[in-house]
Amino acid sequence: MMASLMRRSPIRCQALADTVMAQRGLSMTSRELAASRQCGDIPTETLSLDDDFVVINKPADVRMDGNFDVAVDKLIRYWCPTLEDKELKWVHQLDFATSGVLCVALHREAAARGCEAFRERRAKKSYLAVVQGAVDPESVPRREEEPEGWGEGRDGNGGGGGGGRKRRPDSVQHTPAHGFFQRKKDLLLRAIELGETLSPEDLAFSKLSWGDIKFDKAASRPFHSAAKADKIRAVAEAEAARFQTAQGAPDRGVFRAPGDGEGELRVDASVSEVPGDFRMRLDEEAGGKGKPSRTFVKVLEHGSYRGRSVTKVLMRPHTGRRHQLRLHALHMGHPILGDTTYGDADHTIPRMCLHAQSLTLRLAPPSDAACSDTEALAKQESGGGVAESAAAAAAAVSTEGASSQGGGGGGRGKRYWGRQEVQPARVAGGKQEVILDVVAPDPFVFVDGELQL
Template sequence: MAVKILHNDDNFIIVNKPYDMYINSDDVNEKNTVACHIASQDSHLSSSSQPLHFVQRLDYATSGVLCIAKNKRAAAQAGRLLEKRFAKKYYLAVLRGHVKFHSCRIEYEIGDDPSTQDTNHKMLAVTDPASQSASRSRSARTTLLVLETGFYGGDPASVVLMKPTTGRRHQLRVHCSTIGHTILGDYTYSDGKDASTDRMFLHAMRLILPFQDETLDIQTAEPFYSDDSFNNKWKTETVFHGFRESDEFISTCAVIDLLSEDSDILVFQYNSKAS
């Protein structure tokens, strides 16, 4: 699949990454990477003739907005926005099951799953004060808003918007799985049970980087309903918030922005540091 360029200037190249594609690879024979599509196989290395700086990461199975810096100064600027949590990221996902609440904030810490360090390196959410199963856990925060419920292939499913405040490995996938709704097509966090779909339905749809001199606000088109293979299996039940058109999606982003600071919202949390 082609890598579509969404924005290109002297400092950044921002692309729409396809699903099932690596960002880069140290394997010289691996050509299924964003780096190979827009530059060279070794462009993520400082020794490259045209080095790029991947200031943001997306999983192999995740599609959507990916920001890449063209120089160290730009990489540092973007990195500070992400580190200080000034950047805003919005993800569209389809979850297994009908989510029973309108919105929530998930604040479970996330750490390594020691049992998978030699395999696919899964992550774990810390939900039990007595559990020590996750190692090196760090705080993680995701706001979730239900957009639509329906049926995929006859099975109940929900379309949601997620806004992560932190950026932990597999954060959205782990948080969704932990509240009982794995992402449709997530083979890893369904313990290998969800293998019937063409892809994992998680997409980074919008990224806002408020630089001092300008704000980059990059958005992709809605990725799922424009795909016939999804549409042929999807039946809408209830729509709560519009998101398929750009202006609708921007308005819905404003809703989740408010929810991310709402003290009355349903919160899933356990803070190990308080025990």
């Protein structure tokens, strides 16, 4: 079926590939690109390819899959004809409007290893964004102490996408349902001691225990409702107390910490789902029901676009909520340029200016990986191909807290555009941990201070 879909839409895929290459300033035509594939060269928008994964530089405004003329799965097969019969499996996904690094598994075991890396918080991502207005980190309040819950996430995704399933590190104290039950019972018992006359219902209630009603939805509902309201109150009070700066004014979750360098700031604003909608919303709109969401931001460059002031920033998500970066940019007061869903009403901008710049995955070794030092050396394909293979590629585990943008610190291999020079490393059990480390080119170029889109 997929092959038939490909045959029905090669022209659209070819046109999009030509457009993408033109945007990158490349001169190779589609015919030359096809010829290069026949020669075994990796197409320009394919950043990394081995027996387990293909990593592409996803164009903006392209869906992941589905019955559309142009989609990521079709483009991968167009750029890599040898993968036409492969069953592509998503390790992670990018929004329709977001461009950049996208890793796709080529078989079930690779998909399991990739998903495990995200689930176990062994994935680090960084994004480039162009936001509206001039972001001035110096005007952002600075907190006196390092905030809780950020861990080692300065280099991205230390909190992982699954942080919502874990208890909040700064969990608040509130009264549970059985506490409100006991409070009412104590008041009734006190009234009996004082000789007051109780109604038959209250008298019967005074003889109950929580175990008698906790499974009765009708009887326990008032106490669960009271507990829920008390938790919302406690969360709001805790957030207000946590967002106090040295001057005593709330920073709304946009702040600098003692360890932040020049141009750096952080956003700590919970987000939650909108019922019946794919969009998300900030916690302040959801009554305290959102999941903790944290992002590091670093200002890279100021400029303009069509007479409007804009700022290019690097964003490293510490947690992995849907639309987190887009909402956090909005919470900063600087929505992403071209994001018509969250804050930018200008529909004439060619694209949303959010780009997945880099992805680092610390992958568990394949189940049949060899353990000898000789096989640990990564074999390189002729002509400067990918520097790691599915069974033998290995690299030293990066030191926690080292920047994912760094060159080769912490014993890691050097990073290149689209691949990594791999070095051998031993891990538990004698097997090798594979590090997939990929960077995509920067699409947001400023010429004489003017953003070129």
